[in-house]
Amino acid sequence: MKIGIIGGGFMGLVLAQKLAAPSRSIKVFEQDAQIGGLATYHDYKSFIWDRFYHVILPGDAYLLQVIKDLGLEDKLRWKKTYTGVYVDKHFYSVSNNKEFLLFPPLNLIQKFRLAFTILYASRIRDWREMEKIKVEDWLIRVGGKKTYEKFWKPLLLAKLGDSYKHASAVFIWTYIKRLFEARNSSAHQEQMGYVEGGYKTIFNRMEEIFPEQGVELLKETSVQQIRPAEEGGIFITHDGVEEHFDKVIFTAPVNVLQKVVDTSLIAIDNANKGVEYLGVVCMILLTRKPLTDFYVLNIADDQIPFTGVIGISTLVDTRETAGHYMTYLPKYIISDDPILRKSDDEIKTWFLEGVYKMYPHIHEEDIVDIFINRAFKVQPLQVLNYSTLIPKTKTLHPDFFVLNTSQFVNDTLNNNAVARHVSQFLDNYAAEILQNQLTESIIQQ
């Protein structure tokens, strides 16, 4: 049995890990020189760490299982972290339930409405109703305008940029669920984790063990076409060569699917409606002294160009980052926004103005180095009735499947959701994919 997986991001790699068996040949096609996609690593000259910030939550059971299966459990590190909001030029901690509910910019009634919104959202089970209403309208209706302006809007801006105006209430529902999962019930304080060495440790281990498990990683190999074979199975074109596979699973973004797939393989209406993605431009600052005490700071201030501050060094030991303090300053924008195409120097000058405004204790001489990383197709925007726009996992062809993050209709974008999506996919389709092969052996719990 020969299986092709398109995309060597976390989804494609976890899928390969779980499908690997001696009787199978699996090829993972990755267009970049490095595996890992959005979760990959970056060379910061004096050390290597994640290209974008990545955190693991104690409730990330599926992700933690992947880490355990790779034999990396002993490399997990956990720490208490702090979350803040920047409003009216003030920093407020919202790191535990008490601080959250005492959030000073809100008066007593507004605080009550904030607590009510969270409680109400956490009890909702039917996300389909939430998909029919804009997030802004839902939050104002449930929590009131003032609470919205002071508390929720900064958060929406930090996570979605101006595109929050088009997002459905599912977005905040999934966010509240994940946020509260991070709060350790005994300490009522956020615990967050990472793997020593960052995601590079995870990807290195995969590269090390995959060959002996029959998984071949083809880097710098872009898939140009996917079409059905008359005799059954699927043809993939890469490097100008056509190769036959019994089954093919596509994990890259929807715009790539639309470009490379033969229209007989997927329903046209799904392919045409499309999914809009947010991109991210992120300045990474290495400093001699800490910039922030918060792991995450959400920003509500038009004068500040970035939408959040991620103090990775509040979580990750500075021995991992050559003794420097590392801070990510992201700005999320719709993927065709010209900001994503601004030069690195333009972004640096613009973002640094914001840094100096917010953190007067930081001066030019405190900065060791600055990097700009960007990605165009990061997070599908959950617009109204989003679930009707996405490509289905099961396509028109029995040998071709689509499995990507656009299908997260009731989840935030994170690697636990990726690992869960893969597990659920195998629960539903393993028998179909492996046909007459024994299915029990494939899902390595």
Ligand SMILES: Cc1cc2nc3c(=O)[nH]c(=O)nc-3n(C[C@H](O)[C@H](O)[C@H](O)COP(=O)(O)OP(=O)(O)OC[C@H]3O[C@@H](n4cnc5c(N)ncnc54)[C@H](O)[C@@H]3O)c2cc1C
């Ligand atoms: C700024 C930021 C912060 C994040 N923070 C967290 C966090 O704290 N915790 C967490 O769990 N998650 C976090 N995430 C989310 C996490 O990175 C994603 O869940 C994960 O990377 C998605 O993986 P994927 O494989 O689905 O997609 P991708 O990573 O996009 O992988 C798709 C792959 O397909 C490849 N590809 C595309 N076209 C082709 C082609 N034609 N041929 C071959 N290959 C192709 C791409 O190069 C890419 O490698 C964050 C992401 C970002 C951007």
